[in-house]
Amino acid sequence: MRLLPAAAFVAAPLLVGAAPAFAADIAIETPVAVEAIQQDGWLVTLKATGTISPKFEGSGKYGVSGMPGLSVRRPNQPWKFGAPDDGFGFPVLDTAWFQAGPVARIRGERDSSDDHKFRGMRDIDWAIEPGLFVEFYPYEKIRVRGELRHGVWGHSGFVGNVSADWIERFDRLVISVGPRMEIGDGKFMDTYYGVNGPEALRNGRVSPYKADGGIKSVGFASAVTYDWTEHWSSTLFGGYDRLTGDAAKSPVAKTLGSKNALTVGLGVAYTFGVNW
Template sequence: MMDFMGWSRSKELRIIRRSLGMRFKAYSLMLSLGLGMASSVSAADLNAAPVRTTTTNGWIITLTGNVELGPNFPGSDKYSVFGYPSIDYRRIGEPARWSAPDDGIDFTVFETPNFRLGPVVRWEGGRYLSSDRQLFGLRKVHWTVEPGVFVEFWPADWLRTRIEIRHGIDGHDGLVGDIAADLVQRAGRYTFSIGPRVSFGDSNFANAYFSVTPFEASLNGLVTPFKASGGITSAGALASVSYMWSEQWSTTAYAGYRRLVGDAADSSITRRIGSPDQFTVGAALSYSFVFAP
């Protein structure tokens, strides 16, 4: 098995939008943020092949097209398909470091062969009446930028663990986080991964997406008043498989499932309008080439 600890930093845009109405705005901002992160780890690394080159100066650029099916908003039972581009780049001679499809966009400030930490950012979709007419009377939740920090540790070359802690800006102003572990195995041209996921959020986050005031309940007619508190919000798993067709072309497919728990599952929004079962399916195609000015 290839030593995954030798894989280098890569950079990729990862924008998961749950609100169809805000996806193009999200794409514009995240693209401009991502182009400035030369050493960040991708949120959906496609295991770019070691493109052959005779020069040692320059960059290996990986362009990716992504398509994903996911819930319209946290707790929704309605899904949308959307696409977005992404870009990775690393210096010639640096192998690609593996990362999971659901990682946030990060920038490494300190690393050893099996440890990394640095800033990270994610994007949480909003909740809008246009995505589900049953939301009538409930507050609108704007899309949210979530900057924070990440810590990643590989206790073995086949096992990666990662923690992200972030704080919302605008849509919700809560503290949120994700804990992940991935079993990673390379077999010829294939790279497989699978692992558990746990997400948490404080009361500010839970209140934004899952609380219902008596006034909102009276307007909506479907939900009942509910006061959500923070804690573990979901638990699940994610699996992915990548295939390198050639030194330039590779594809990745992934699927994930999360089950809302605690107040996120008990909310009348989840029980009467949405669902505690949250599925995600995605695929990506990438092309790598050498850029040597």
């Protein structure tokens, strides 16, 4: 099972846990029963998520990874939807139909030893991508969200995500589905999908290639969340992404990896009240 390295493992809950009213990293929110009991203090949700997905950007090989999570909010704050692929963030502006605030994501490393086709290609470190998000509800069952982030460590480019979700809630059950799009600038795209001369020589299967900025991928995602008790809930989620533009034309995807990426995951959350 692929787990985050120590620094990223520590950073993940800190990115989520630095302030109240966070958007969920998986679509698990506090059950109504807990809110009825806890009227003051804070509601804390501890989360664990397991995912089957490509080992790294552009790879056609799949692996299992794990991610911890943490969210904190006031009991009287209204329920807000959180999709499995949202970045970790919290709203500074928060109304019934609009939210905006800081956000961050962790992007996995590329270790060429994980996929023999990538031998000779440069390794890429784990990246943390801080930035801003906005989301709004043009209709009570539709959420539109956008994120713009800048990479540190693994890459130094700008990357953004645009998503929309149709949300249905049936008592303890929440179902969501909607389209996805990811965009990157030239630095981001060339880091993950470009091939330099030494790489091409070492690998022997690819030619040098420079990837420019644009739309990296399009796809869709869906999730089903169920509150089993007043404390425990779980989320089953999945998604599909198809590389486009310079990412799809890159030998990283065409020759060494794949243009298609599937993700399936399961998250479990435990919620409890504290008086701080």
